[in-house]
Amino acid sequence: MLFMQKGKVQLVREDIMPRDLLTRVLLTRDLLPRVLPQDRAAGPGRPKDLAKRDAILAAARALFFSRGVEGVGIEEIARRANVSKMTVYGHFRDKAAILSAIVAAEAARMTSVLDEMPGEPRNLEQRLVAVGTALMTFLTSPELLAFERLLMSEAARRPDLASAMLEAGPRFGHRKLAEQLAAATTRGDLAIRHPVVAAEQLTSLWKGFLYLECQLGVRPSPTAEEIHRHVTEGVAMFLRSYRPSALP
Amino acid sequence: MLFMQKGKVQLVREDIMPRDLLTRVLLTRDLLPRVLPQDRAAGPGRPKDLAKRDAILAAARALFFSRGVEGVGIEEIARRANVSKMTVYGHFRDKAAILSAIVAAEAARMTSVLDEMPGEPRNLEQRLVAVGTALMTFLTSPELLAFERLLMSEAARRPDLASAMLEAGPRFGHRKLAEQLAAATTRGDLAIRHPVVAAEQLTSLWKGFLYLECQLGVRPSPTAEEIHRHVTEGVAMFLRSYRPSALP
DNA sequence: GAATTACTATACGTTTGCGTCTAACATATG
DNA sequence: CATATGTTAGACGCAAACGTATAGTAATTC
Numbered sequence: 001m002l003f004m005q006k007g008k009v010q011l012v013r014e015d016i017m018p019r020d021l022l023t024r025v026l027l028t029r030d031l032l033p034r035v036l037p038q039d040r041a042a043g044p045g046r047p048k049d050l051a052k053r054d055a056i057l058a059a060a061r062a063l064f065f066s067r068g069v070e071g072v073g074i075e076e077i078a079r080r081a082n083v084s085k086m087t088v089y090g091h092f093r094d095k096a097a098i099l100s101a102i103v104a105a106e107a108a109r110m111t112s113v114l115d116e117m118p119g120e121p122r123n124l125e126q127r128l129v130a131v132g133t134a135l136m137t138f139l140t141s142p143e144l145l146a147f148e149r150l151l152m153s154e155a156a157r158r159p160d161l162a163s164a165m166l167e168a169g170p171r172f173g174h175r176k177l178a179e180q181l182a183a184a185t186t187r188g189d190l191a192i193r194h195p196v197v198a199a200e201q202l203t204s205l206w207k208g209f210l211y212l213e214c215q216l217g218v219r220p221s222p223t224a225e226e227i228h229r230h231v232t233e234g235v236a237m238f239l240r241s242y243r244p245s246a247l248p
Numbered sequence: 249m250l251f252m253q254k255g256k257v258q259l260v261r262e263d264i265m266p267r268d269l270l271t272r273v274l275l276t277r278d279l280l281p282r283v284l285p286q287d288r289a290a291g292p293g294r295p296k297d298l299a300k301r302d303a304i305l306a307a308a309r310a311l312f313f314s315r316g317v318e319g320v321g322i323e324e325i326a327r328r329a330n331v332s333k334m335t336v337y338g339h340f341r342d343k344a345a346i347l348s349a350i351v352a353a354e355a356a357r358m359t360s361v362l363d364e365m366p367g368e369p370r371n372l373e374q375r376l377v378a379v380g381t382a383l384m385t386f387l388t389s390p391e392l393l394a395f396e397r398l399l400m401s402e403a404a405r406r407p408d409l410a411s412a413m414l415e416a417g418p419r420f421g422h423r424k425l426a427e428q429l430a431a432a433t434t435r436g437d438l439a440i441r442h443p444v445v446a447a448e449q450l451t452s453l454w455k456g457f458l459y460l461e462c463q464l465g466v467r468p469s470p471t472a473e474e475i476h477r478h479v480t481e482g483v484a485m486f487l488r489s490y491r492p493s494a495l496p
Numbered sequence: 497g498a499a500t501t502a503c504t505a506t507a508c509g510t511t512t513g514c515g516t517c518t519a520a521c522a523t524a525t526g
Numbered sequence: 527c528a529t530a531t532g533t534t535a536g537a538c539g540c541a542a543a544c545g546t547a548t549a550g551t552a553a554t555t556c
Contacts, residue, residue, distance in 0.1 A: 045500040045502070046500080046503080048502065049503080083504090084503060084505065085505090086503070086504070087502080087504075090502070090503075
C-alpha cells in the first residue's frame, strides 16, 4: 500500500519514540492500558508472535483508513494479515480494541512528527514557512487524511479517541509553535500578546480551505509547490498582522 | 430532538428558498434528479402523502446525525417516522437515496442561511464581527456539526455529497464574503489584492481551533460570548494585516 | 519427554439488517 | 361503481458479520 513499506511496519513500540513521551501522550485518555496489554511475563508455552500482532494492526489500519471501521470485517483483516481469525482474537479482545491500538499508534506518530519540526533556518519568515510546509505536507498526506476521516466518524461513539488525538496532534503542535512565537516576540521580531492564540491562528491559516477540500476528498493532495505557495501566503498575512510596528 | 420543532420539519421544498437558487445549488453535482423524483403527474389512484415523506426525512436526519448512516436501520427510521417500512421504500429507492435527499436539503439550507448573512451595520469591523458571529453560531450548532461529521464519514464512498455541500456552503460563502471585502477595498477601508484568498483566510481564522474541538465533540458548542470573543480576535488580526496603511 | 501456550482451519450459533412479498384496507380518479 | 395507486403489518429469504468452539499442529519451558 501507499503508507507502509512491506514487512517494515512499526506501530506502537518503544523503539520509535522515548517511552516517557509515548506514555505521556497515551495516558491523556487512559488509552494506554488497552494498547499495551498484560504480557504474561514469559512463562511456559509458546510465546505470542508480535510480528503477527503488527501485521494485524497494519492490515486493520489500511482497511479502516480506506473503508471505515464498520465497513471492514475481522475476517478480512485476518486474511490480509495472513493470519487466522482466532489469532486476531488472541491479540485483541474485539474490534474496538484494534481501533484503540491504531489510534494510539497514530497519536504517537503524530507527536513524534510534530516534535521534529524544522527549527533552525535563517530568518523568522523562512522558519515559519518551513514549519508550515512540513506540517501541511504531513496533514495532507493520504494516510493522515484517511485517519482524520476515520476519527471523525468514530468521534461520536468514542470520544476518548478524539481526545487522545487532539492532545497528541494539534494541542501539542500549538504549544510548540507558541513557544517559538513567544521567543520571537522577546527577540523583538514579533509583537504577540497571546502566543497560543497566535499559534492557533497561524495553524488555521496554514490549513485554510485547502485542507478542507482534501479532507472531503474533492481534490487530490496538493503538490509541494501548491503547499509552499499556500503556506507562504498565510505566513505573509500573519507577519503583517503581528509585526512589531503594529503594536505600540 | 434538539434541532427541529416537532411537526414543523421543512426540508427541500420550494417554499423555503427560491426555486432557481435551490436548483443552482443542487445541480452542482447532479443531486437534484435523485431528490425531486418523478411525481407521477396526478393520475388515478391514491396520491403519495408528502407529509410522510418529510417525516421519513426528518427521522432519518435525526438518526443519521446522531449515529451515522451505517448505525441506523431502515426499520428504525420507519418506526420513528410513524410509518411502515414499505412506505419508506415507496418514497426512496434505498438508504443512499434517503441520504442524498437529506444532503440536498441541508445544502439548500446552508446556502439559504449564508445568503441572509448580516450586511448592514455601521463600520467595517462591526460588520465583519457580525458576519463571523452569525457564521460561527450556525457552524457550531449541534445539527451542523453532526451533519459535517456525517458527511466526512461518507465522503470516501460518496464524493458527490461532499462536492454538493462544499459548493453550497464554503465556496458560496467565500464568494459572498469576497465581494464584501472587495467592496471595502474599493472604498479604501481595506487593502486586499486577492479577495477570495482573504475571504478564505478570514473564514479560517473564524473557525480556528475552536471549531475543530467542536467537530470532534470534545467540548460543548461555544456560548454566544465565547463565539463573539473568538470572532473578534480573528477580525482584529485580519484587519491589522489588511489595513490600507499596510500596503503602499 | 511432559506440560503449556499459540496458531490454523473450520464450523457453528446468533444477530442484524436489507430489500421483497403478500393480503388487507385506504384514498384518489373517472 | 370500477380501477389504480398508497399505506400498513407481518413474514420471508438472504447475506454479512460477530464472537465462540473444537481439534489438530507448532513452539517454548522445565
